[in-house]
Amino acid sequence: MAKGIKSAISPTRAEDYPEWYQQVIRAADLAEVSPVRGCMVIKPWGYAIWENMQQALDRMFKQTGHENAYFPLFIPMRYLEKEAQHVEGFAKECAVVTHHRLEPDGQGGLRPAGPLEEPLVVRPTSETIIGEMYAKWIQSWRDLPVLINQWANVVRWEMRTRLFLRTAEFLWQEGHTAHATEAEAMEETMQMLDVYAHFAENYLAMPVIKGEKTADERFPGAVATYSIEGLMQDCKALQSGTSHFLGQNFARAQQIKFQNEEGKEVYAWTTSWGVSTRLIGGLVMTHSDDDGLVLPPRLAPQHIVLSPVLRDDSRAAVLQYCDRVAEELRAQNYDGQPIRVSIDRRDLRGGEKVWQHIKKGVPLRAEIGPRDMDSDSCFVGRRDQSPREKQAIPRSQFVATAAATLTEIQNNLFQRARRFRDDHSVHIDTLDDFQSYFTPQNSEKPEIHGGLAWCHWAENPQTAALLQKLKVTIRCVPLDGEAEPGRCVVSGEPTERRFVLAKAY
RNA sequence: CGGGCUGUAGCUCAGCUUGGCUAGAGCGCUGCGUUCGGGACGCAGAGGUCGAAGGUUCAAAUCCUUUCAGCCCGACCA
Numbered sequence: 242m243a244k245g246i247k248s249a250i251s252p253t254r255a256e257d258y259p260e261w262y263q264q265v266i267r268a269a270d271l272a273e274v275s276p277v278r279g280c281m282v283i284k285p286w287g288y289a290i291w292e293n294m295q296q297a298l299d300r301m302f303k304q305t306g307h308e309n310a311y312f313p314l315f316i317p318m319r320y321l322e323k324e325a326q327h328v329e330g331f332a333k334e335c336a337v338v339t340h341h342r343l344e345p346d347g348q349g350g351l352r353p354a355g356p357l358e359e360p361l362v363v364r365p366t367s368e369t370i371i372g373e374m375y376a377k378w379i380q381s382w383r384d385l386p387v388l389i390n391q392w393a394n395v396v397r398w399e400m401r402t403r404l405f406l407r408t409a410e411f412l413w414q415e416g417h418t419a420h421a422t423e424a425e426a427m428e429e430t431m432q433m434l435d436v437y438a439h440f441a442e443n444y445l446a447m448p449v450i451k452g453e454k455t456a457d458e459r460f461p462g463a464v465a466t467y468s469i470e471g472l473m474q475d476c477k478a479l480q481s482g483t484s485h486f487l488g489q490n491f492a493r494a495q496q497i498k499f500q501n502e503e504g505k506e507v508y509a510w511t512t513s514w515g516v517s518t519r520l521i522g523g524l525v526m527t528h529s530d531d532d533g534l535v536l537p538p539r540l541a542p543q544h545i546v547l548s549p550v551l552r553d554d555s556r557a558a559v560l561q562y563c564d565r566v567a568e569e570l571r572a573q574n575y576d577g578q579p580i581r582v583s584i585d586r587r588d589l590r591g592g593e594k595v596w597q598h599i600k601k602g603v604p605l606r607a608e609i610g611p612r613d614m615d616s617d618s619c620f621v622g623r624r625d626q627s628p629r630e631k632q633a634i635p636r637s638q639f640v641a642t643a644a645a646t647l648t649e650i651q652n653n654l655f656q657r658a659r660r661f662r663d664d665h666s667v668h669i670d671t672l673d674d675f676q677s678y679f680t681p682q683n684s685e686k687p688e689i690h691g692g693l694a695w696c697h698w699a700e701n702p703q704t705a706a707l708l709q710k711l712k713v714t715i716r717c718v719p720l721d722g723e724a725e726p727g728r729c730v731v732s733g734e735p736t737e738r739r740f741v742l743a744k745a746y
Numbered sequence: 747c748g749g750g751c752u753g754u755a756g757c758u759c760a761g762c763u764u765g766g767c768u769a770g771a772g773c774g775c776u777g778c779g780u781u782c783g784g785g786a787c788g789c790a791g792a793g794g795u796c797g798a799a800g801g802u803u804c805a806a807a808u809c810c811u812u813u814c815a816g817c818c819c820g821a822c823c824a
Contacts, residue, residue, distance in 0.1 A: 249785080259818090267757090278815070333747090333822070366824095399823065400747065402816095407823070468824095480824065517824050550783055592785045599785095610783055620783070628784075746824095 248531035249600050258475040258689060263404065265525055268600040269534035272404050279402045279409030283518070286601060289542035290521055291412065295392065297444050297539070298414065298516070301436050307388045307416060312370050314393075315361035320369040324494040327368065330461020334398040336363040336409075363396040368462065368487070368513055371417045372495035379419055379509060382501045386429070387419040405522030406479075406746055413517035419497060419509040423488070426510035430486040433514040434467045437482035445520060446537040446655035447471045447527045448662045449481060450693070450741055452717025455700060460513075464488035470716045470741065472662045473526035476692045478716050478743040481523050484514035522746075527658050534602030535624050537654050538647040544581045545570060545643065546603045547619075550591050550610030560586065562614045566607070566636060575644040599628055604650050605643065625653045665692030668739070675730050679711040679744065694742045695719075697727035699734040707731055708742075716741045 250268060254261050266272055271287030274280075283291065299309070315338060321328050342355035364370065375387060392414050402408045416433060420426040434451055441449045449469035459466045463485040471479045492498065492508040501507050528535040538544055547567060549559045563584045570582045585594055591608060598606045599622075607619040608631070619639045622631040623646070634642075669675045678694055681687035691713075698704060698715065708714060717740070724738045 274816075276815080330823090395824090397823070401818095401822090411824075413824075483824070515824070519824055552782075590781085590786070591783055594785095595783095596785050608783065612783070631784095 249533050249596060250531050253531040254474060255689065259403075261531075262522075262526060265529050265533055265600075266404050269602060271521065271525075271534070274402075274404065279399055281402075281404050281408050283412075286542060287521060290524070290536070290540055291518055293540045293542070294440075294444070294520060295414070298436075298440055299390075299392075301440065302390050302414075302416065305388075305432060305436060307390045307418075309392065310389045311391055311393070312367050312374065314364055316364050316367070316370045318360045318362055320373055321362055323369065324462045324491055326490075327462035327494075331365045331397075335365055336396045336398055337361070338363065364393070365395055365397045366513075366515075367391065367393070367395075367415055368417065368491055368511075369495070372491050372497055372511070375417075375419050375509070375511075376495050376497045379497055379499050381499055382421050384499060385419060385421045385509065386425065388416075388429075389418070390414055390416040403522070405518055405525070407519075411518050413515050415513060415515040418512045419492070420511070421499070421501065421509065423510050426488075426512050427486055430465070430467060430484050430512045430514070433512070434469065434482075434484040437484065437514070437516060438469050440516075441469055441471065441481055441520075442655065444537065444539045445481075445524055445527065446539075446651060446658060447481065447523055448655065448659040450717065450719050451721060452719040452741060454483075454717055455715050455740075457700075458715070460485045462487065462490050462494075463513075464490060467720070468717055470743075471523055471527060472665060472693055472743070473523070473746070474529075474661065475526070475689045476665050476744070478693065478714075478741075478745040479519075479523050479526065480716075480745065481520060482514075482516040485512060487511040487513060528654050529602070532628060533600030535654065536602035536604060538604040538651045539576050541602065541604050542581065543583050543603055544575060544647055545583075545605040545607065546598045547582065547584045548591065548594050548598070548606060548608045549584065549586065550608060551586075551588055552611065555611040555614070559609060559611060559614055560584075563609050566609065566619065566640070569636075569640045570643055573640065573644050575647045580643055580647070595622070596628075599624065604647060607639065623650060625650045625657075662693070667692065667694055669694045669696050670727075670730060672730050676707075676711065679713050691744050695739040696730050696742055697736040697738075698740040698742065699729035699732050699736055701732060701734075704729065704731045712744055713742050714745050716743050716745060 250261060250264050252260050269286060270284050272281045272283045275282045338361040339357055340353035340355055341357055343351040344354040346352040378384060379387060394410055394412050396410050399407050399409050418429050420429060438449050438451050441447045449471050451469055454466040454468055465486040467484045468480050469482045471481050473479055489508040489510055491511050497509045498506055499509060525534060547563045549563045551559065567582045567584055571579045573580050587594060595606060595608060602624060604624050605621065607621045609619055613620055618633045618635045620631055621634050621639060622628060669678060675694065675696065679691050681690045719741055727736055728734065729736055
């Protein structure tokens with residue numbers, strides 16, 4: 242490739258953000274679009290990130306008293322019909338199975354045969370099937386709470402898809418709980434929102450705002466929906482996890498009831514909460530730069546990749562030296578586990594090999610050639626620094642400080658993302674400021690603009706029309722921070738606190 | 747699901763308007779050589795039923811119809 246090229250990914254973020262996003266995913270070999278409409282293939286490097294997310298989240302779910310279970314992929318259509326709002330919300334995007342057999346069509350092909358008596362819906366979410374089971378399992382107050390999580394795939398027939406951010410099929414986890422009292426269910430809802438926020442900030446290194454969704458954005462059938470919202474580098478917000486307080490809506494629809502301590506039959510209070518492979522998209526858009534993916538060490542499939550500089554006269558010795566360094570690194574712990582190290586033995590030119598690891602977001606990389614071996618050191622680069630800033634570090638020091646360096650990178654990424662988020666968060670108090678904040682200078686080819694606008698806001702037809710015009714949405718009513726009486730920037734109506742508004746995915 | 751654009755080699759694309767030699771380029775890939783610590787260079791190669799199906803024609807990547815997929819813009823959504 243030409244020497245003049247400054248960055249590994251083309252176009253850059255500033256030039257064309259959506260295209261940059263796709264190129265980062267491709268360069269890092271995370272995933273591809275599949276031949277199946279709207280569905281993606283998650284490749285090993287991308288799937289390993291998901292596995293790391295699963296591992297961390299699963300531990301947190303267990304620590305908060307949940308157990309894993311598995312429910313069917315297929316949901317009888319009539320289950321979905323029970324909760325009116327729920328049907329309405331999901332009906333438009335359901336895949337439906339109507340046959341259970343194939344037969345020759347007489348022209349060398351196949352056609353469906355054996356129509357089902359009742360169509361089966363491929364789960365878009367599992368409230369209904371799980372609720373159906375809970376209704377059987379729960380009879381006494383002694384049976385509560387029921388705290389179950391499921392790792393699964395779901396299907397929502399999306400018309401417009403983007404890798405990780407929105408695909409017809411995606412992987413997620415869905416927690417479903419049932420409680421004896423409203424307060425306990427609400428406590429669960431908030432607890433899991435906190436778990437998600439903790440995970441986002443400490444693992445994804447993605448600062449998030451916890452908040453409640455407005456009625457329009459609420460989960461179909463929920464009494465209240467809470468979310469964590471992150472800000473991507475193109476200044477659009479990403480809903481990155483949701484926790485729903487379902488009240489007794491689903492319990493009533495599905496007859497989840499029990500005898501309480503007074504012997505009275507009452508409905509249970511339920512919750513559900515989930516995060517998906519969308520988080521990988523959030524990860525990409527929070528940290529990556531014009532040289533490709535940047536991974537927070539806690540979720541990186543490999544923490545360190547050693548790139549031996551292979552020359553005929555010293556090949557064996559260098560490889561042996563690398564093996565030794567790798568062994569020593571693996572004996573170190575980072576984040577409670579041995580450091581994940583691999584050696585790239587491929588006989589590629591040094592520069593090319595190293596750039597591949599940069600594009601894949603490996604947090605720490607070390608080039609090791611005869612010169613390093615002679616001086617008993619490693620030539621180390623960090624993904625949170627420029628590719629040029631490489632340093633020779635004595636082997637023993639590199640090994641001894643590797644875990645601390647990973648911790649430092651993890652923290653740096655979070656600090657950097659938080660600074661970006663804070664730099665793109667503003668209090669807006671006039672309509673003019675609001676409009677100009679969300680209006681690009683160049684309407685032909687909109688530049689990156691906007692961010693999180695904290696505003697006094699009233700929900701009414703007038704404000705809704707403005708939002709539609711500017712393509713802005715109410716992200717949430719933030720939970721943290723104090724109430725601050727004020728007046729709606731559009732209508733002047735008095736309000737209690739500021740909402741967060743932004744353009745969003 | 748509406749409106750627009752696009753499907754030609756693994757990737758990015760030219761060729762199509764005005765049908766006609768054996769369908770091209772760059773990158774990537776394979777081999778050999780020179781190289782090698784910031785993304786190498788030279789030479790020689792492999793690789794395409796032109797998204798798919800029908801049609802028009804002596805002749806279709808090129809024209810027509812249908813269909814599938816992708817991208818952008820709307821509506822919808824984790």
